[in-house]
Amino acid sequence: MKILCLIRQVPDAEAKVKTKASKMDFDGTTMALDGMDEYGVEQALRINEGGANTIAVALGSNRFEDAIRRALAMGIERAIHIETDTIFDVVSQAKILKAVVLEENPDIVFVGGQHADTDSQALGAALAEALEWNQITWTTELTLDNNQAKATHDVDDGKESLELTLPAIITTQQGLNEPRYPTLPNIMKAKKKELKKTTPAEYGISTSKVQIVAQEIQERARLNKLIDGKDPIAAAEQLIKLLHEEAKVI
Amino acid sequence: MILVQCEFDTKLKKSALELLGAAQKLGGDITAVLLGTGAGAVATEAAQYANQVLVCEDALLEPYTAKTFAKAIADLAEQAEATIVLLAGSRGGRELAPRVAVRLDAAYLEDATNIERIEGGLRIQHYAFLARVTETLEATAPIVVCSVKPNTQAIAETRAAGEIYEVELELTASGVNILGRIQEKTTRVALTEASLVVTGGRGLGSPENFALIEGLADVIGAGVGATRAAVDAGWRPYGEQVGQTGKTVQPNAYIAVGVSGAVQHLSGMGKSKNIIAINKDPEAPIFKVADYGIIGDLHTIMPALIDAAKKLRD
Numbered sequence A: 001m002k003i004l005c006l007i008r009q010v011p012d013a014e015a016k017v018k019t020k021a022s023k024m025d026f027d028g029t030t031m032a033l034d035g036m037d038e039y040g041v042e043q044a045l046r047i048n049e050g051g052a053n054t055i056a057v058a059l060g061s062n063r064f065e066d067a068i069r070r071a072l073a074m075g076i077e078r079a080i081h082i083e084t085d086t087i088f089d090v091v092s093q094a095k096i097l098k099a100v101v102l103e104e105n106p107d108i109v110f111v112g113g114q115h116a117d118t119d120s121q122a123l124g125a126a127l128a129e130a131l132e133w134n135q136i137t138w139t140t141e142l143t144l145d146n147n148q149a150k151a152t153h154d155v156d157d158g159k160e161s162l163e164l165t166l167p168a169i170i171t172t173q174q175g176l177n178e179p180r181y182p183t184l185p186n187i188m189k190a191k192k193k194e195l196k197k198t199t200p201a202e203y204g205i206s207t208s209k210v211q212i213v214a215q216e217i218q219e220r221a222r223l224n225k226l227i228d229g230k231d232p233i234a235a236a237e238q239l240i241k242l243l244h245e246e247a248k249v250i
Numbered sequence B: 001m002i003l004v005q006c007e008f009d010t011k012l013k014k015s016a017l018e019l020l021g022a023a024q025k026l027g028g029d030i031t032a033v034l035l036g037t038g039a040g041a042v043a044t045e046a047a048q049y050a051n052q053v054l055v056c057e058d059a060l061l062e063p064y065t066a067k068t069f070a071k072a073i074a075d076l077a078e079q080a081e082a083t084i085v086l087l088a089g090s091r092g093g094r095e096l097a098p099r100v101a102v103r104l105d106a107a108y109l110e111d112a113t114n115i116e117r118i119e120g121g122l123r124i125q126h127y128a129f130l131a132r133v134t135e136t137l138e139a140t141a142p143i144v145v146c147s148v149k150p151n152t153q154a155i156a157e158t159r160a161a162g163e164i165y166e167v168e169l170e171l172t173a174s175g176v177n178i179l180g181r182i183q184e185k186t187t188r189v190a191l192t193e194a195s196l197v198v199t200g201g202r203g204l205g206s207p208e209n210f211a212l213i214e215g216l217a218d219v220i221g222a223g224v225g226a227t228r229a230a231v232d233a234g235w236r237p238y239g240e241q242v243g244q245t246g247k248t249v250q251p252n253a254y255i256a257v258g259v260s261g262a263v264q265h266l267s268g269m270g271k272s273k274n275i276i277a278i279n280k281d282p283e284a285p286i287f288k289v290a291d292y293g294i295i296g297d298l299h300t301i302m303p304a305l306i307d308a309a310k311k312l313r314d
């Protein structure tokens, strides 16, 4: 089975993000392989033990190379980096990635269910449509039997289990597996693995349909009215009064 | 023309009323789309808010699959010559909308909290970087598809009733075989649509103690949420999880009980208008984002809070 993993490099969840002149400023921000994509990398390595026939694909800036090295160090066989400083809208991304998928012809494409930079859930679905494939989103359980995939995934009001014939796009999330840490020998080996560089222009795409006009950090000022709960009844009454009379929410 | 894909059960869902409200605010001709079993039954309701209502109950729309729905919506958008297509920013809507956008070769804007027209397109605001950043995006394109975050738009106003049309679509089966569905139906208000939410975390200590969360929720008419820690422990269903990998909520008041306030949890509720925390640890990060709070043991605070809320209600 051939498996392609889409990955990206994003600010680490615990890292502080900041902006400068209404644009993100990543100077000094720790970046990491997107945790949601990492579940896909792990799943690929569990399906194809040893990493044979697994490919990581990243569409993004130069710094995405760190995420690629991480995936290779986890065990992915080789990688393709479509390098660009342009942040493309998801429909354009799907066009570029469709070309890569058609070249590589995988059975499964894994991608994170929601990305920690754009907060977008769209890439898996957009790519699936571009390829006219089915998708399984927010997957928590996956079993494969030849070219049949059986999965459980989360939907708005519960869970759904389904079955489909591959190829398919599968979006990953917490609960699917516990991603491994790269071992030192694998980190060394990763340095020698194939990393092909290309550009969006090679797939005939050069502009984005969506422009980022501003990025701002808007922290709501919080009142921080904290009540000591030593006398629970008095504290509870005081809180209810504040919620009713001041916040006017109940 | 603005095409609005409406979610419904036996009535229009609140998300649909918000989308229609957003469409009314943008201005122009509005076409509401109702797809799947039961669509006909809500057509008259939808007609109060739109110029046209398109209804299709094709058997291939059941059970729901994103691929078949996307084709249906894109085909209708083309026939109706829509320039804007609005869908709910629910989880389902956000797997459907990008497919519609790809089919129409449209520009796609996701999970908008605020939408306005600009020359030749739309400008929106949405959250990014685990909801820590507000981005303003612009799309100018012949067609713009936009999903809209639940609970961010004013509900539509009724107008002169629009025309209802039953439409036929050329659909094909998606090839996905749905084996089963576990609905986590609650009698309470849906989490993403609730204007009040009470959430319990690991601090509750046991699934039984969630009676304290439900008790308060019932008195004040709130939805019930849980942290991932409570869900992972098997105390609560996943449908109640709030956070990065769960639901995103933005109620008027979010009451977090026995919740520490981890980044991944905050990304799902940090935009709530009021945050209220009950925690025994004064250093808990949740207090840093709280408007109101009680520092104390939830086992004694919660019963007192339920009593005080009851007194207020009665």
Ligand SMILES: Cc1cc2nc3c(=O)[nH]c(=O)nc-3n(C[C@H](O)[C@H](O)[C@H](O)COP(=O)(O)OP(=O)(O)OC[C@H]3O[C@@H](n4cnc5c(N)ncnc54)[C@H](O)[C@@H]3O)c2cc1C
Pocket (backbone or CB within 6 Å): A035, A036, A174, B200, B201, B202, B203, B204, B226, B227, B228, B229, B230, B241, B242, B243, B244, B245, B246, B247, B257, B258, B259, B260, B261, B262, B263, B264, B265, B268, B278, B279, B280, B281, B284, B296, B297, B298, B299
């Ligand atoms: C990729 C990823 C995604 C994640 N997604 C999510 C997500 O979607 N949602 C989510 O919630 N988490 C998510 N997490 C997990 C998150 O990091 C935290 O582990 C989790 O939110 C902690 O839940 P908690 O606050 O219930 O538990 P804890 O952190 O254990 O906090 C329990 C709190 O209860 C208080 N407490 C204990 N006893 C009492 C008492 N008797 N009275 C009053 N207070 C008491 C304690 O002081 C403490 O503050 C994610 C993590 C990762 C890595």
